Amino acid sequence: MSHAAAHADHHEHHHGPAKGIGRWLYTTNHKDIGTMYMVFALIMFFIGGAMAMVIRAELFQPGLQLVDPQFFNSMTTMHALVMIFGAVMPAFVGLANWMVPVMIGAPDMALPRLNNWSFWIMPFAFLLLLSTLFLPGGAPAGGWTMYAPLVLQTGEAFPFLILAVHMMGISSVLGAINIIATIFNMRAPGLTYMKLPLFVWTWIITAFLLITSIPVLAGAVTMLLTDKYFGTSFFNAAGGGDPVMFQHIFWFFGHPEVYIMILPAFGIVSAIIPTFARKPLFGYESMVYATASIAFLSFIVWAHHMFTVGMPLAGELFFMYTTVLIAVPTGVKVFNWVATMWRGSMTFETPMLFALGFVVLFTIGGFSGLMLGVTPVDFQYHDTYFVVAHFHYVLVTGAVFSIMAATYYWLPKWTGHMYDERLGKLHFWSSVITVNILFFPQHFLGLAGMPRRIPDYAVQFTDFNMISSIGGFAFGLSQLLFLAVVIKCVRGGEKATDRVWEGAEGLEWTLPSPAPYHSFTTPPIVR
Amino acid sequence: MKSILHRLLLIVGFMPTAALADWQLNLTRGVTSISRNAYDLHMLVLWVCTIIGVVVFSVMFWSIFHHRKSRGAQAAHFHESTTVEVIWTLVPFLILVGLAVPATRALIHIEDAADADMSILITGYQWKWHYKYLEDDVEFFSKLDQDSNRARMLGSGEDPASVENYLLEVDNPVVIPVGKKVRFLTTANDVIHAWWVPALGFKRDAIPGFVNESWALVEEPGIYRGQCAELCGRDHGFMPIVVDARPPEAYAAWVAEFKAKRAAAALKQDPKRAWAREELVTHGAEVYAARCSDCHAADGSAVNGSAPSLAGGEVVLGAMDDLIDLVMFGTGEMHAFGGQLSDIDIAAVITFARNSFGNNAGDDLQPVKVAEFR
Ligand SMILES: [Cu+2]
Numbered sequence: 001m002s003h004a005a006a007h008a009d010h011h012e013h014h015h016g017p018a019k020g021i022g023r024w025l026y027t028t029n030h031k032d033i034g035t036m037y038m039v040f041a042l043i044m045f046f047i048g049g050a051m052a053m054v055i056r057a058e059l060f061q062p063g064l065q066l067v068d069p070q071f072f073n074s075m076t077t078m079h080a081l082v083m084i085f086g087a088v089m090p091a092f093v094g095l096a097n098w099m100v101p102v103m104i105g106a107p108d109m110a111l112p113r114l115n116n117w118s119f120w121i122m123p124f125a126f127l128l129l130l131s132t133l134f135l136p137g138g139a140p141a142g143g144w145t146m147y148a149p150l151v152l153q154t155g156e157a158f159p160f161l162i163l164a165v166h167m168m169g170i171s172s173v174l175g176a177i178n179i180i181a182t183i184f185n186m187r188a189p190g191l192t193y194m195k196l197p198l199f200v201w202t203w204i205i206t207a208f209l210l211i212t213s214i215p216v217l218a219g220a221v222t223m224l225l226t227d228k229y230f231g232t233s234f235f236n237a238a239g240g241g242d243p244v245m246f247q248h249i250f251w252f253f254g255h256p257e258v259y260i261m262i263l264p265a266f267g268i269v270s271a272i273i274p275t276f277a278r279k280p281l282f283g284y285e286s287m288v289y290a291t292a293s294i295a296f297l298s299f300i301v302w303a304h305h306m307f308t309v310g311m312p313l314a315g316e317l318f319f320m321y322t323t324v325l326i327a328v329p330t331g332v333k334v335f336n337w338v339a340t341m342w343r344g345s346m347t348f349e350t351p352m353l354f355a356l357g358f359v360v361l362f363t364i365g366g367f368s369g370l371m372l373g374v375t376p377v378d379f380q381y382h383d384t385y386f387v388v389a390h391f392h393y394v395l396v397t398g399a400v401f402s403i404m405a406a407t408y409y410w411l412p413k414w415t416g417h418m419y420d421e422r423l424g425k426l427h428f429w430s431s432v433i434t435v436n437i438l439f440f441p442q443h444f445l446g447l448a449g450m451p452r453r454i455p456d457y458a459v460q461f462t463d464f465n466m467i468s469s470i471g472g473f474a475f476g477l478s479q480l481l482f483l484a485v486v487i488k489c490v491r492g493g494e495k496a497t498d499r500v501w502e503g504a505e506g507l508e509w510t511l512p513s514p515a516p517y518h519s520f521t522t523p524p525i526v527r
Numbered sequence: 528m529k530s531i532l533h534r535l536l537l538i539v540g541f542m543p544t545a546a547l548a549d550w551q552l553n554l555t556r557g558v559t560s561i562s563r564n565a566y567d568l569h570m571l572v573l574w575v576c577t578i579i580g581v582v583v584f585s586v587m588f589w590s591i592f593h594h595r596k597s598r599g600a601q602a603a604h605f606h607e608s609t610t611v612e613v614i615w616t617l618v619p620f621l622i623l624v625g626l627a628v629p630a631t632r633a634l635i636h637i638e639d640a641a642d643a644d645m646s647i648l649i650t651g652y653q654w655k656w657h658y659k660y661l662e663d664d665v666e667f668f669s670k671l672d673q674d675s676n677r678a679r680m681l682g683s684g685e686d687p688a689s690v691e692n693y694l695l696e697v698d699n700p701v702v703i704p705v706g707k708k709v710r711f712l713t714t715a716n717d718v719i720h721a722w723w724v725p726a727l728g729f730k731r732d733a734i735p736g737f738v739n740e741s742w743a744l745v746e747e748p749g750i751y752r753g754q755c756a757e758l759c760g761r762d763h764g765f766m767p768i769v770v771d772a773r774p775p776e777a778y779a780a781w782v783a784e785f786k787a788k789r790a791a792a793a794l795k796q797d798p799k800r801a802w803a804r805e806e807l808v809t810h811g812a813e814v815y816a817a818r819c820s821d822c823h824a825a826d827g828s829a830v831n832g833s834a835p836s837l838a839g840g841e842v843v844l845g846a847m848d849d850l851i852d853l854v855m856f857g858t859g860e861m862h863a864f865g866g867q868l869s870d871i872d873i874a875a876v877i878t879f880a881r882n883s884f885g886n887n888a889g890d891d892l893q894p895v896k897v898a899e900f901r
Contacts (some may be wrong), residue, residue, distance in 0.1 A: 062687040062694075064679060070761045143758045149735060150718040150760060225717045237736020243719060244734060278596070280606040308721060309732045310739035310754075313638045324623050328616060335615045338587045343603040356591070360584060367576035374572055374626065376633035377565045379729035380554060383721060383756040415560060448551035449725045451756045454764030456679055458694045459687055463550065503602075 014280035025120075028112030029497035029517060030097050033119050035414070037094025038407075040122060044086030044485070045400075049476050051079040056438075056472035064456050072455035073141035078133070080144035083170045084261065086126055089396065091403045093118075093175045096203050099410065100179060102508040102515060103197050105188025105524040110181035114238025118174035125167035132157035143453065144243040144255070146221065148235035148246040152228050159229075169214045176207035176214075188507070190526035194288070195508055198281065201288050202267030205244070205295045209256040209263070212299070217253035220246060220313045244309050251302035259298040262394060263291055265362075265402030266333055269355045271506070272409050273337050276352035277344030283336040290329035290336075297326050307378045316375050325525050327366065334363055345498045349501070350424030354405035356399060357432045365393030368443065383453075386446025397432075404431075404482065411486070412463050412500045416514035417493030423485045430478040555725050558747045558772070562728025564633040572626060576755055579622075617856060640742040643710035647701065651713070651720030651733035651755065654762035658701045661712075663782050671765050672696040676815035679765060695752040704778035705745050713739045718760060722772050724753030732757055745772040798870045798894035804878060807891055811879025814872045817865070827884030834861070838884040847892060851900050865901070870894040 016025045017032065021240070024036060027393035040462070054075050058066050067075070097115065101108055109115045132139040137155025142147075146161070154161065183196070183204055196204075223234040233239025235246045266287075274281045281287065303311060303319040311319075337359050368390040372381050381387060404427075411419050446452075450461045457465065496513040507526075511519050594600045615804030648655040655670035662689045671679075675694050687693040703709050713722050715733040727743040730753075745751075753768040763844035773781065794800065816825070822834040829836035837843050842850060854873055858862035864873065874894040881888035 063685070064681040064684070068681060068761075070763060071555075073758070073761065075762070141761075147719060147758070150758065153718070153760060237734075243736065277594075278602040279604070282606050283612055284607070286612045308730050309734065310737070313635065316634055316638070320630060320634070323625060324627065325625060328619050331619045332612065332616055332692075334583060335611075338583060338590070339611070340606075341587060341590045341594065343590070343600070344594050344603075345600045345602040346591065346594055347596045356587075361588065363580065363583070369590075370576060371572045373570065374568055374630045376561075376630055376637055377569045377572070378555075379637070379727060379731075380562075380565050380569070382730060383723075444550075444552045447554045449555070449753070451723070451754050451764075453758045456687075456694060456764050458692070460551065481609060 014317075026116070027109070030101050030109045030112070030115065031414075031515065031517065033109075033115050034094045034096075034098030036119055037090045037097060037122075040085045040119075041091035041094060041403075042486075044082050044090070044126065046479070046483075048079050048082035048087055049479065051075045051082065052472065054443060055079065056469040058455055059457070060469040061466065062457055062459050062462055069455045069457070070138060070141055073143075073453065074133070074139040076453050077140050077143055077397070078129070081129060081140075081164075083395075084144065085165075088089065088261050088399050089168075089172060090122060090397075092203075092206070092261070093172070093179075095264065095268070095403070095406050096175075096179050097412070098414065099508060100182060100200055100203060100426040102511060103200050103520055104183060104186060104191055105507050105520045105526065106186035107518060107521045108180060109178050110177045110185055110260075114174055115178055118171045118178065121167050121171040121174075125164045125171065126480070128167070129164035132160045135160070138521050145247075145250060146224065146249075148224060148227065148243050152235075159225070162225045165221050169218050170344060172210050176210035177254050179203055179207045180211075186522070188523040188526050194285065194367060197267070197293075197521050198270035198284070198287055199264065199267030202263040202291055205291050206263045207470070208258050209260050209295055209298065211255040212500070213256040213260070216249060217257075220249040220253065223249075232279070235240070244306070247306045247309060248303065251305045252299070254305060255302040256295075256298045257292060258391075258394075261399045262362075263295065265358065265399050266291060268402045268406045268409075269337065269358050272351050272355040272405055273340050273359075274505070275409075275501050275503045276349065276355075277341050277346050279340060279344035280505075282339035282342075283332075286332055287336055292328040294326060297322060301326065304373055304375075304378070307375050307499055308382050309451075320373060324325075324326055326373075327370050330366055334359060334366075334454050347502075349408070350419070350421060350428055351405045351409035353425065353428040353432075354401050354408065357428065358401045358405065361393055361397030361401065361432075361435075365390055365398055368393065380466050383451055384446035385442040385450045385452055388452050389439050389442035389446060392442070396439070397435055401431075407482075408488065409501075411489050412496035413508060413511070413513050413515055415490050415493075416496055416512075417489050418496050419489035419499075423481060423488070427478060427481040427485060430477060430481065434471050434475035434478055438468055438475050439471070441465075441468045441471075460483040500519065528560075539744060557728045558745050558749065558751065558892060559728050559743045561633075561637050561743065564728060565728050568626075568630055568633055571629065575626065579619075603695075609671045637741075640710050640740045642708065644707040644743055645704075646710040646712055647703070647734060648712045648714070648738075649701075649722055651715035651717075651722070651759065651766075653717050653760050654755070654766040656697075656701075656720075656722070656766065656768060657716075658699075660782075664833070665782055667699050667703060667785075667787050669697045669699040669769070671767060671880075672698050675767075676765070692752065694765065694813075695754070695767050695769070697767055697769045700750070700771040702771045702778060702781045703745060704775040705748050705772045706775065708742055708744045710740060710742045713741065719757050720759045720766070721757035722753075722768060723756040724751050724768055726751040727753075727770070727808040730756045745770075748772050748774055748777075795844060796871070798898065802871075802874065802891070802893060804891040807875040808877040808882055810871070811875035811877070812883070814868065814876040815879055818868065818872075819876065822860075827880070827886075836869075837880055837886075839886060843880050844888055845888055846898075847890075850881075851892070851897060855897075855900055868899075870897040873897045 034369055050200060050370055058072055071270050135156045140154050142151035142154055185202060226232040227234050233241040235241045235243050270281055270287060299318060301323045304323040307316060372378050372390060408424055434495045445464045498512055499509045500513060507524060554566050554569050556563055571652060576780040646661040648659040655668050657668050675688045675696055677683060678687050678690045713731045713733040715735045720733040721730045722733055729741055731739050731741040749772055751770040755763060755766040823837055824830050827837035854877060855865035871894045874892045874897050878891045
């Protein structure tokens with residue numbers, strides 16, 4: 001790729017950002033909106049993290065010491081909702097907002113006003129959701145999966161929950177539409193699809209997953225709402241409905257949702273590893289095809305989340321085969337990353353460390369995923385801490401690590417300053433060690449028979465729970481380092497060069513650091 | 528506090544000297560063909576994953592150590608090869624096919640609940656289980672035992688470690704015969720639960736309005752513990768399952784004993800038998816407190832503008848037939864209790880009234896006599 005016109009934006013000074021709070025309320029600038037998404041995600045990450053601390057504190061030893069079981073259930077429910085819809089998804093959307101236009105040489109997103117709206121829905125959605133903590137009867141406690149009929153026992157929090165989910169959904173769909181419109185219409189001349197950075201590719205596919213799956217969730221929660229308040233019986237067996245149907249609909253959304261949270265991570269890692277290996281990504285095309293096949297498969301594996309509901313044998317076999325099949329394209333990705341490193345010239349700055357941590361630990365999560373896909377054993381693993389360990393490996397050391405990697409990678413481009421490398425490395429090492437102390441023992445707990453979502457446990461599970469809790473507190477504390485690094489970097493630091501990283505490739509690195517408020521007002525030519 | 532410190536020390540030292548069970552790392556082999564299949568498959572997939580992991584990570588870390596800039600490594604330029612892509616697509620695929628074969632076989636085995644020797648209908652409630660033996664005409668509820676229940680309360684001050692089988696003990700275990708194929712039919716009364724005993728090798732959801740089928744043929748006598756595995760509300764963590772597998776003769780004996788106890792309990796409630804006066808007075812006091820004391824004073828004295836005194840009253844100590852008639856069919860403000868109370872209750876409360884509040888009729892009323900008035 002070659003580029004021009006990067007520094008040609010002299011007129012940017014004429015319409016820089018507005019002053020004061022109005023800048024953030026009315027902004028249609030993709031960089032402002034991206035920043036707001038990221039800051040929002042970081043706040044939610046700490047709120048959801050605080051809930052996790054409550055959970056780990058109660059589970060530190062057997063017996064109930066701190067909270068009522070109902071409140072404990074609220075914590076697990078809210079922790080998941082906040083982390084999934086409040087932290088991970090907005091972080092990825094924020095990264096897309098910031099990076100997709102500059103990666104494809106576009107001046108902004110295709111639909112800037114819509115962009116503003118999709119962001120500003122989120123804080124209100126979470127205001128609704130978090131306010132339930134103060135309602136009589138407490139916050140939702142039926143699990144983030146909202147299974148009927150249990151969720152219908154929710155008290156006054158119920159309509160808040162449904163409305164909040166609807167709002168998050170609207171926000172995500174609008175964001176996804178915007179990203180697709182941007183990538184389809186605003187690529188720089190010469191930037192054909194097969195030249196797109198993988199982060200852009202993974203986001204195209206993620207956006208389609210969002211558009212396809214979120215409306216299904218919206219339908220499911222609306223049916224819950226009418227079941228509760230308007231006398232329908234979609235999920236009520238006594239009225240001719242079917243509680244299992246809720247699970248089918250929910251997971252038809254829920255499984256693609258899992259990939260919504262990991263495909264952009266693949267894109268990030270595919271950007272970082274070549275940069276620090278100083279070698280082009282191995283197997284670019286097969287990476288694109290692998291991502292697309294994972295996305296396709298993600299729509300036909302949903303029932304592996306519910307093997308124990310009692311499906312016909314043929315159904316169980318079908319979902320087992322499709323599920324384990326996902327290991328093939330996922331394996332291809334991992335092999336390609338390793339091949340990219342092979343005979344490169346590697347350095348190990350913080351983004352690379354997080355990316356490597358991602359490759360190893362996400363793969364471990366993938367292995368346990370493969371194990372869970374084997375139905376006859378899933379009958380044992382299902383709903384135990386083995387599952388909890390599995391999805392935290394793919395979501396924390398997978399999705400969250402990739403977001404941190406991305407933050408370290410692009411922070412100099414956003415702020416114009418280098419972050420504190422020493423602190424960054426400290427953050428990585430403390431995170432990677434503590435996260436394994438936190439989640440690895442949970443594999444053992446699950447195998448030994450500890451169910452998930454319980455506030456208290458039989459005494460033989462004590463030791464591993466204590467270890468896990470200690471890891472949890474330490475991991476939680478380590479994230480304050482991240483906050484410190486980011487704040488420090490925003491405030492100042494060594495001046496970043498335009499290219500920032502020696503091996504960096506792509507249009508974003510042709511812009512000055514920090515990237516000007518308006519960039520690529522004349523499109524660069526890509527050859 | 529001391530025990531926490533002790534545990535922490537153990538953890539810090541990583542000394543697996545505590546009770547062995549505390550450090551259980553792996554899936555149980557269990558006591559059924561299903562659980563053994565699951566264990567074998569688990570180990571198979573675990574080994575496959577471990578080997579692949581070791582190979583991939585070794586290559587990666589070898590590269591990380593040798594192909595680093597600080598060691599003067601020069602970056603190569605290769606970035607694609609259709610051959611290797613095809614290889615690392617096909618090889619994993621073939622491995623998966625290899626895994627799918629035993630997995631399919633195991634699954635077919637699990638789903639074959641035909642030709643069972645007996646069936647137990649398991650119904651999940653918030654938060655207990657109900658077991659109904661379809662052939663043996665036995666049924667009962669099973670819930671968390673008292674000791675665990677006391678210790679698990681928030682701020683109970685009791686050390687869970689001092690309770691035997693904390694959270695894994697029930698009042699009434701479900702007894703099954705070994706060597707017999709037992710079919711479990713799971714359903715629920717309120718929300719979804721899941722019935723899971725690891726040693727049997729599976730869990731199955733209990734879904735309101737639907738009946739799920741699963742089975743187990745337990746090979747060794749023993750006590751096998753499990754828990755509800757599907758979030759079912761506040762006390763989801765407190766509805767354990769205890770399976771007590773016994774040799775067939777012992778199982779038959781248990782069924783006989785269960786029925787004998789039930790018959791004895793029923794006999795205690797039999798209106799046709801002769802009742803002792805003390806029995807009637809004791810039970811009558813309960814009935815009086817529950818049903819009469821709304822209007823009549825607890826000590827039988829008169830209540831202004833309401834019920835008359837029962838102490839030394841003419842009616843109370845008068846003809847038995849009139850008294851029965853009054854209590855059963857009422858008069859004025861006094862309700863007719865014939866439709867609300869059983870023969871035993873009526874006989875008891877009348878006997879109680881005639882022998883309390885200073886009354887001393889010295890006689891009793893038998894339930895069979897009450898029945899004549901119906
Ligand atoms: Cu339950």
